[in-house]
Structure formats: C-alpha cells, structure tokens
Amino acid sequence: MGSGEDSDGKRSLPEHLERMRSRVEVGSKVPSNSEGVYYSGAYSSMGVDNSLSVSDLEKRLKVKILEKEKDRIVFELIGIDAPIANTIRRILLSEVPTMAIEKVSFFANSSVIHEEILAHRLGLIPLDVDPNLFDYMEEGAEPSEVNALKFRLKVQCTKVAAVPAEAKPSLKYHNSDVFSSMLEWEPIGEQAEVFGSKPPKPVNDDILIAKLRPGQEIDLEVLAVKGISKDHAKWSPVATAFYRMLPQVELLKSIEGADAIELKDMCPSNCFDIEESGKAVAVRPGQCTMCRECIRHGDWEEKIRLSRVRDHFIFSIESTGAIAPEDLFMRALQVLVDKCGNVVERLTESLDVSSAQARASTNKEHLSHLTRMSTGR
Amino acid sequence: MANSGGEDLCLEVAGDDPSCATIVLRGEDHTMGNAVRYMLARRPGVEFAGYSIPHPSEDRLNIRVQTIAGGESAAEAFGGSVKDLAGVADVIAKSFLGALEEFSTSMKQ
Numbered sequence: 001m002g003s004g005e006d007s008d009g010k011r012s013l014p015e016h017l018e019r020m021r022s023r024v025e026v027g028s029k030v031p032s033n034s035e036g037v038y039y040s041g042a043y044s045s046m047g048v049d050n051s052l053s054v055s056d057l058e059k060r061l062k063v064k065i066l067e068k069e070k071d072r073i074v075f076e077l078i079g080i081d082a083p084i085a086n087t088i089r090r091i092l093l094s095e096v097p098t099m100a101i102e103k104v105s106f107f108a109n110s111s112v113i114h115e116e117i118l119a120h121r122l123g124l125i126p127l128d129v130d131p132n133l134f135d136y137m138e139e140g141a142e143p144s145e146v147n148a149l150k151f152r153l154k155v156q157c158t159k160v161a162a163v164p165a166e167a168k169p170s171l172k173y174h175n176s177d178v179f180s181s182m183l184e185w186e187p188i189g190e191q192a193e194v195f196g197s198k199p200p201k202p203v204n205d206d207i208l209i210a211k212l213r214p215g216q217e218i219d220l221e222v223l224a225v226k227g228i229s230k231d232h233a234k235w236s237p238v239a240t241a242f243y244r245m246l247p248q249v250e251l252l253k254s255i256e257g258a259d260a261i262e263l264k265d266m267c268p269s270n271c272f273d274i275e276e277s278g279k280a281v282a283v284r285p286g287q288c289t290m291c292r293e294c295i296r297h298g299d300w301e302e303k304i305r306l307s308r309v310r311d312h313f314i315f316s317i318e319s320t321g322a323i324a325p326e327d328l329f330m331r332a333l334q335v336l337v338d339k340c341g342n343v344v345e346r347l348t349e350s351l352d353v354s355s356a357q358a359r360a361s362t363n364k365e366h367l368s369h370l371t372r373m374s375t376g377r
Numbered sequence: 378m379a380n381s382g383g384e385d386l387c388l389e390v391a392g393d394d395p396s397c398a399t400i401v402l403r404g405e406d407h408t409m410g411n412a413v414r415y416m417l418a419r420r421p422g423v424e425f426a427g428y429s430i431p432h433p434s435e436d437r438l439n440i441r442v443q444t445i446a447g448g449e450s451a452a453e454a455f456g457g458s459v460k461d462l463a464g465v466a467d468v469i470a471k472s473f474l475g476a477l478e479e480f481s482t483s484m485k486q
C-alpha cells in the first residue's frame with residue numbers, strides 16, 4: 001500500500017486514497033466521501049503534503065468559459081475546493097452592490113393596489129445603472145447626485161372614444177397597464193451630464209407594475225439607492241448563481257448487446273451511446289444529473305460507478321441585467337479581496353491595542369504612581 | 378449597512394499561550410467563516426481550525442485557531458490565511474480574465 005512518486009518527483013497518494021481525496025462517490029442509496037479532507041497534514045504519514053499555497057494554486061487553477069450570453073455565463077472552475085467556490089457564490093448572491101428603489105413618496109394612488117404592495121413591486125425592478133458610480137447613502141443623509149437616483153411615475157387611465165365594449169382593455173383604455181418603462185428619470189444635480197447618452201432606466205421595459213381602469217391614477221416619486229442583498233433581496237445582482245461538481249460516469253464492466261440498449265434507454269439525460277461493436281460508452285457524462293436511475297435496479301451498481309470530481313465546478317451566473325455576468329464574477333472577487341483587507345486591518349489594529357495593553361499593564365505600578373501624584377491623592 | 382464600525386474584531390487568548398486563539402469577528406458570516414477556516418486548515422503549522430456562529434441573531438463569528446507550539450502564533454496564522462485568501466481570489470481573477478480573452482478570440486475565429 002506504499003505511495004508512489006509522480007513525474008516531477010513529488011510523492012503521490014496510493015490509488016484508493018487519491019480517489020477518496022478527489023471524488024465524491026454517488027451510491028444508489030447514499031453518497032459517500034462527501035466531506036473533503038482539508039487538513040494540511042492529513043497525509044503526512046505518507047510523505048504527501050496536503051497544504052495549499054497561492055503559488056501552487058496559480059499553476060493548478062484552470063478556468064474555461066463554456067457559454068457566454070448577455071445576461072448569462074457558464075464556466076468551469078478547476079482546481080479549487082468547495083469552500084472557496086461557495087464563498088464566491090455567496091458573495092454573488094448577497095454582497096455585490098446594485099441600485100434599487102428604496103423610498104417611494106405617493107402623491108396619488110387610486111389603483112386597486114395598496115401603497116405598500118406597490119412600493120414593494122417597485123423595489124424589485126432591476127435598474128440598468130452601474131452602482132460603482134454611486135456611494136452608499138448614509139443613515140439620515142439627504143439624497144444627492146452621488147447617492148441616489150430619482151424617478152417619477154405619473155399615469156392616469158382614460159377611456160378611448162368609440163371602441164366597442166367587448167374589445168380588450170388595452171384597446172378600450174389609455175394606460176390600462178402600468179409598465180416599468182413609464183418610470184421617468186429625473187436627474188439630480190449634474191447627473192444629466194454624467195449619464196449623458198445612457199440614462200438610468202429599468203433593465204426591462206415590460207414589467208407590469210399595476211393595472212388601472214378609467215378614473216384611476218398613480219402619481220409617485222421614487223428614490224433608488226445603492227445597497228447589498230444582505231439587507232434586502234431586491235439588491236441582489238443575480239437572478240441566480242450556482243455551481244455543480246463535474247459528474248463522472250464510469251463503466252466498470254463491458255456492457256454489450258441487450259444490456260447496452262437497456263442502459264441507453266434507462267438514462268433520461270441521454271449520457272450513453274452504443275458503439276458499432278454493440279458496446280455501451282458514457283459519451284456525455286457532463287449531462288448526467290445524478291438521478292441514479294442507471295444504478296437502481298438489479299446488479300447495475302456493480303457495473304456503473306457514479307461520482308463527482310471534488311475540485312471541478314461548473315459555475316453558472318445569471319445576471320438581472322444591470323451588470324454583465326462576467327463583470328459580476330470579477331466584482332465578487334473584488335468584494336472578497338476587500339473583505340480580507342478589512343479583516344487584516346482590524347486584526348492589526350486589535351493586536352496593536354492588545355500589545356499596548358500588555359505594555360500598559362507592566363507599567364501599571366508607574367502609572368498608578370503618576371495618577372496619584374497628578375490628582376494629589 | 379455594508380460594514381459595521383466600532384469594536385468589530387477581538388482576539389481572545391486564554392492564558393499566555395500564543396499558539397491558541399479565538400478570533401471574534403463582527404459583521405461577517407459563513408461567507409468569510411468557512412473560507413478562512415478552509416485556508417487555515419490547509420496552512421502548514423496549523424493544528425486545528427474551526428468556526429462557529431453561536432447564535433444567528435447575535436452578530437458574532439468565532440474562528441478558533443491552534444498552531445503547533447513553537448511555530449507561528451495563532452494570530453499570525455490567521456492573518457496569513459486571510460491574506461492568502463485574498464491571494465486565491467486574485468489568482469482566480471487572473472485565470473478568469475485569461476479565459477475570457479481566450480473565449481472571445483475563439484468566438485471570432
């Protein structure tokens with residue numbers, strides 16, 4: 001059970017341990033090895049170093065873009081472990097800032113929707129504006145050109161003359177539907193020059209905010225501010241951000257003839273093909289959803305081995321539209337770097353304080369003398 | 378809102394053994410907790426690393442670090458790991474930008 005040496009002279013783990021380290025096994029009833037081994041000295045008895053250094057990672061890490069659309073990106077992240085991938089995912093969901101409507105002043109609302117519901121609906125509308133151009137609005141601060149955006153929504157529903165009664169409401173009435181496109185931007189200060197040709201507006205023009213009937217009106221003013229989704233989900237920059245680990249489908253025995261056809265038909269994700277020789281092959285393991293249908297019946301579990309690669313992530317980011325998805329990933333990493341810098345700063349501060357306290361306590365005798373002298377007691 | 382001020386990090390060291398410490402962070406949650414714990418666990422010289430959020434309604438993240446006696450102190454290991462975490466983010470950012478470039482050239486062809 002000795003460990004071997006790989007090509008660059010580094011010691012490597014025996015096969016079964018390497019398998020345990022790098023795979024999550026998916027059995028028909030339970031997954032196993034689901035928890036990674038992260039302790040740096042875990043394999044020290046075998047002379048294998050399990051520590052992580054940034055320079056090692058630089059050599060090992062691979063990123064490959066699989067799909068890229070306007071609001072969506074899918075890429076592979078290979079060579080990092082789940083805690084890091086998960087931290088990035090969590091930051092994407094809740095700590096990358098965006099702009100969202102926060103305050104609504106109603107001047108008139110005779111629609112059937114209550115003010116608080118309407119305000120909530122407005123809050124959830126994604127706004128197409130770069131939050132990096134803004135500061136956070138401090139508690140109690142006045143809205144200004146650097147921390148807020150103002151929009152006005154003023155609609156009245158009226159009858160259109162000479163339309164038959166059985167026609168659709170959208171033909172019979174003006175403004176029977178209130179859409180996000182009706183929010184009108186009102187620049188504060190010099191915002192008109194700053195934004196120039198790209199005025200802030202909702203990402204989607206066709207979000208239905210309310211429905212009106214003749215005689216009803218909505219007149220309101222809103223303030224959009226910068227925030228993060230830890231405070232409220234309306235500030236989340238993503239529709240969703242998730243990853244899955246790369247699925248692996250291995251055929252342990254040769255599967256031929258009727259078995260091969262059974263296997264191909266069994267898989268709902270169409271992972272298998274049958275070669276000309278009649279042998280089944282797992283040609284599209286990436287499509288496997290780990291439904292485990294292929295190992296559930298009879299003795300199939302002895303023929304097929306399902307697993308996931310522990311350090312290979314297929315990461316998907318879907319943006320709400322305000323920030324491009326590839327930008328979102330970069331911003332999430334920047335947030336992580338900033339958080340780290342912030343923690344290090346706080347650590348140094350508190351270490352300075354505690355060492356000063358330690359010094360102070362050794363000088364206590366002197367100090368108490370001095371205070372006694374200066375207060376005359 | 379985004380970051381809270383005040384006394385937001387403190388170091389609890391029981392006795393005078395610098396190789397064991399509990400770092401108490403405020404304004405952070407599992408996002409930092411788990412990542413830092415992971416970086417600590419994979420740092421040579423760290424014997425134990427763990428984190429907990431004792432109660433969800435209390436803004437408190439405990440990170441426990443124990444290092445091998447005679448080596449790096451727990452506070453140093455913690456600081457080093459947090460810096461390494463920023464380094465990891467940097468490496469990922471670099472690879473990601475490279476991959477984006479590669480993708481756009483391959484799309485042009």
Ligand code: SF4
Nearest residue numbers: 267288289291292294
């Ligand atoms: S687990 Fe499901 S999806 Fe994956 S190969 Fe088996 S049958 Fe197909």
